[in-house]
Amino acid sequence: MIKTLPQPIVEWTTVLESSEPLKDASRARYRTLLKHGVASNGLTVAVRGKGRLAGKRTFHSVLAALAIRAEKAGDTTGAAYLSKEASRLEGHYAILLTDFLARHTTEDLPDADFYARLVKDTSEALRQWGRLPDLVFASGLLAETDQDSAHIEAVTRDGKAIELLLPRLLTEERGITAGDPVLVFRRFVGHAAVVDVLPALTVKQTESGEIEMTWPEAEADATESQPTEAQVAKRYEEGPAALLTDFDLERLVDAARGKPARRIKILA
Amino acid sequence: MPKTAWVDADKNHRPLFASFTCTIPRPRTAHGRTLAHPKPWEYEVQAYIRQLKPPVQRDVTLLGLIDGALGSVAQFVYQTHPEMPVALIRVAAVSVEYRGQGGQLADATMEALLSRVATDLDAHGRSQALVVARVNLSNTPSQALMTRHGFMPDGERTDALQEWTMLIDW
Numbered sequence: 465m466i467k468t469l470p471q472p473i474v475e476w477t478t479v480l481e482s483s484e485p486l487k488d489a490s491r492a493r494y495r496t497l498l499k500h501g502v503a504s505n506g507l508t509v510a511v512r513g514k515g516r517l518a519g520k521r522t523f524h525s526v527l528a529a530l531a532i533r534a535e536k537a538g539d540t541t542g543a544a545y546l547s548k549e550a551s552r553l554e555g556h557y558a559i560l561l562t563d564f565l566a567r568h569t570t571e572d573l574p575d576a577d578f579y580a581r582l583v584k585d586t587s588e589a590l591r592q593w594g595r596l597p598d599l600v601f602a603s604g605l606l607a608e609t610d611q612d613s614a615h616i617e618a619v620t621r622d623g624k625a626i627e628l629l630l631p632r633l634l635t636e637e638r639g640i641t642a643g644d645p646v647l648v649f650r651r652f653v654g655h656a657a658v659v660d661v662l663p664a665l666t667v668k669q670t671e672s673g674e675i676e677m678t679w680p681e682a683e684a685d686a687t688e689s690q691p692t693e694a695q696v697a698k699r700y701e702e703g704p705a706a707l708l709t710d711f712d713l714e715r716l717v718d719a720a721r722g723k724p725a726r727r728i729k730i731l732a
Numbered sequence: 733m734p735k736t737a738w739v740d741a742d743k744n745h746r747p748l749f750a751s752f753t754c755t756i757p758r759p760r761t762a763h764g765r766t767l768a769h770p771k772p773w774e775y776e777v778q779a780y781i782r783q784l785k786p787p788v789q790r791d792v793t794l795l796g797l798i799d800g801a802l803g804s805v806a807q808f809v810y811q812t813h814p815e816m817p818v819a820l821i822r823v824a825a826v827s828v829e830y831r832g833q834g835g836q837l838a839d840a841t842m843e844a845l846l847s848r849v850a851t852d853l854d855a856h857g858r859s860q861a862l863v864v865a866r867v868n869l870s871n872t873p874s875q876a877l878m879t880r881h882g883f884m885p886d887g888e889r890t891d892a893l894q895e896w897t898m899l900i901d902w
Contacts, residue, residue: 700777704773
């Protein structure tokens with residue numbers, strides 16, 4: 465079975481925005497969240513650029529971000545479990561993550577030799593929790609982006625195919641590019657609905673529950689994005705439905721001369 | 733065949749277009765990725781109809797309404813030639829609900845379209861017209877429909893499309 469999982473490591477801003485999606489991420493609010501919320505402590509990494517110290521960045525297991533979302537959805541037991549698991553994974557992979565992220569971005573993580581193990585451990589924690597499908601509104605992929613919008617094709621938890629046009633900035637901030645899998649979240653904040661996304665990855669789960677990161681892709685064509693309905697409509701309009709040119713009209717009328725005509729009955 | 737009312741599309745019909753379905757959905761992988769449609773010519777027609785926003789002065793969009801629901805759509809446009817008027821059929825489709833019934837609604841839609849062409853042009857003192865449509869080479873049901881109604885595949889042929897033509901009078 466092919467499963468969509470969240471990318472295992474996120475930046476501190478993703479954790480904070482899970483709690484306060486309507487506010488800009490600030491370090492002060494982040495500190496408050498760590499003090500009072502269910503988030504894990506995270507890993508602070510001294511990032512190096514061109515041999516020099518280029519600043520510090522803080523990363524979390526994605527389970528911390530999900531813990532906050534679970535708590536806000538009323539699943540306090542699940543939130544506590546996810547928080548504990550986030551801390552455990554951050555501790556277990558601390559040295560490897562710190563070393564790797566000091567020199568790379570989170571988008572490079574799939575290149576790390578410990579990445580597959582990290583994904584499997586995260587997946588196992590999510591399996592034990594078992595409520596991710598309730599929290600996620602839809603899973604799918606970023607089909608394409610235009611100047612303003614990110615076009616996401618996804619399937620909701622009840623199996624309905626949907627298409628979402630979200631502000632492009634929303635996916636850019638998360639490092640999501642065309643073709644990347646995403647998890648879409650939808651929740652109420654006051655009397656408004658907030659829709660946001662987390663970068664995801666697809667894995668294959670065997671019948672015994674094992675996670676495989678790569679598999680023979682029988683659906684190789686699936687890796688190519690399909691055109692949107694609007695693009696298909698435009699293609700039809702310019703092809704089979706295109707108006708006849710003067711040249712076409714001349715050619716067709718010329719060819720029709722002398723041919724037998726079918727008699728049409730005019731209906732009242 | 734259920735009783736069909738033939739009407740010209742107007743602004744009030746736009747919601748019907750947006751949900752019009754004449755083919756199966758595009759298949760998806762288990763993780764939601766869209767795959768290519770097995771009959772792209774059907775999906776193209778559906779996509780085109782869904783974005784129609786009548787009324788458009790140039791086009792005649794004829795709807796086959798069955799109990800208020802959209803059973804079929806046919807759109808054509810008159811193009812002028814000094815010798816005779818030409819009606820280009822831009823699209824014709826039957827809702828999935830009425831497909832697989834021996835082409836009854838498709839036949840009725842085509843007859844309604846041809847009758848409409850004759851009626852319109854008769855009012856302008858014309859007695860003959862050339863009707864043209866482009867049909868995908870893989871679309872055998874449409875090719876059979878055209879043949880049943882007297883069209884001939886005698887126009888231009890490309891890699892994907894064949895022009896079908898028929899001279900009509902009344």
